[in-house]
Amino acid sequence: MSATSRHPTAPASFAELQALANSVRRGDTQAPRLSPKAQHLLDALLGMPESVGLSNISKLGEQLEVNPSSLTRLSHALGFSGFRAFQALFREDLAGSSFYSTRAERLLDFGEAPEGTVASTSQDQALWQQEMANLTATVEGLDSGALQRAVRLIVEARHVHVIGLRASFGAAHYLAYYLDFLRDDVRHISPLAGVGVEQAQRLAEGDLVIGVAFRPETRASVDYCRLAVEQGATLLALTNHPGSQLTSLTDHVLLAPAEGPFFFNPMTSLFLLVELLLSRVAHDMGSDAITSIRQREALIACLNVE
CATH class of the missing domain: 1.10.10.10 (Winged helix-like DNA-binding domain superfamily/Winged helix DNA-binding domain)
Known part of the structure; x- marks a missing residue:
């Protein structure tokens, strides 16, 4: 050899x-x-x-x-x-x-996770550089046609369910929270509220599930998305790997590469993808989005939430 x-x-x-x-x-x-x-x-x-x-x-x-x-x-x-x-x-x-x-x-x-003061600085630099590379890969690899189709699915869906558990929970919550500013009938599927996979049985043709899952994928998320598709709903998958289980359930996939010297899944590219999606949805909805946001802001002010 x-x-x-x-x-x-x-x-x-x-x-x-x-x-x-x-x-x-x-x-x-x-x-x-x-x-x-x-x-x-x-x-x-x-x-x-x-x-x-x-x-x-x-x-x-x-x-x-x-x-x-x-x-x-x-x-x-x-x-x-x-x-x-x-x-x-x-x-x-x-x-x-x-x-x-x-x-x-x-x-x-x-040797990508060294010890010591000097080594830690080197490690921090490596993390930063790789995250920048992930962001670049996300934008450069994004199919504008696929992104626009995803936007239309969100805008036109009767109901939108967003599910992402464990490490993906934060991004799923962020997406669902701000989608609810833009349109009606958005639900964040969360076990914290006692919502289980059986909720997918209420979905049907015309409904959309946005599944957020980075490898290793949470079984409950995959089961929810699979059942929703069986009920006739459309699935939009946000994932970091083209070979994920979610991609086998749908043709609507948006990828956020997440590589690098980090023990857990880097999430920066996922949040960028969510922001791009929200921005496109708001732009596509135009004045309707502005009206919806103003109504939410008025409610927040009335209830003195902040």
């Missing part, structure tokens, strides 16, 4: 690892140079993601009939600091209950 003299940048996700393997097979000039045996080993690992994610290096070596050192050398050739960092991509993609801990393990193993 051999690699070029340069040190390749390690893939940041399982999908990127798959893409890198394709580049290696094609012999792309920017791809690491692997021996035929190493390429075969990489293909074998990609074909058994659960075993790779759940086995230790010795057991995996026995299963593949290779020395564990071969797995370590392959990891280094692909730009990883070691096999643990390589394996963490497989564990993360399983999106189980250990999603965040394996993400943290990978980041620490990459």
Whole structure:
């Protein structure tokens, strides 16, 4: 097994690892140079993601009939600091209950979460730079046609239900709260109010559900959206991953990339996407939006809420 003299940048996700393997097979000039045996080993690992994610290096070596050192050398050739960092991509993609801990393990193993005063400054800079990259990727990757169709769905829907739980709860609440300034019949689906998945049974054709879910997706959110679609409602999905469960339920998807050296899901791009959506809805509604906002402001003033 051999690699070029340069040190390749390690893939940041399982999908990127798959893409890198394709580049290696094609012999792309920017791809690491692997021996035929190493390429075969990489293909074998990609074909058994659960075993790779759940086995230790010795057991995996026995299963593949290779020395564990071969797995370590392959990891280094692909730009990883070691096999643990390589394996963490497989564990993360399983999106189980250990999603965040394996993400943290990978980041620490990459040296992206250093300790100490100087290192902390470097880490802060890395977080800022990646969040800026996420914002740029969100805007540049946004399909204006898809965004406008999403706006029309919101404006024309009979009822709008917004659901997002756990880490996505804040963005879902923000979206539902300000949509309620702009139009009638907006409901934020929240377990805090005792609202369960059965509420989706009241939805029908002409209604819209906006599902907000970043990986790992909350089962209750996915179940709610699935049941709503079965009842005839339309689903608009806001997510950070094109392979999310929500995207399999609808053709209406808006993506907010969320990558970077952070133990949990970066959320800046999601809130930008929500703001873009709200801005477009208000613009599309025109004077009706202004009238609705003024009515809400008058009510707030009358009740002396603030």
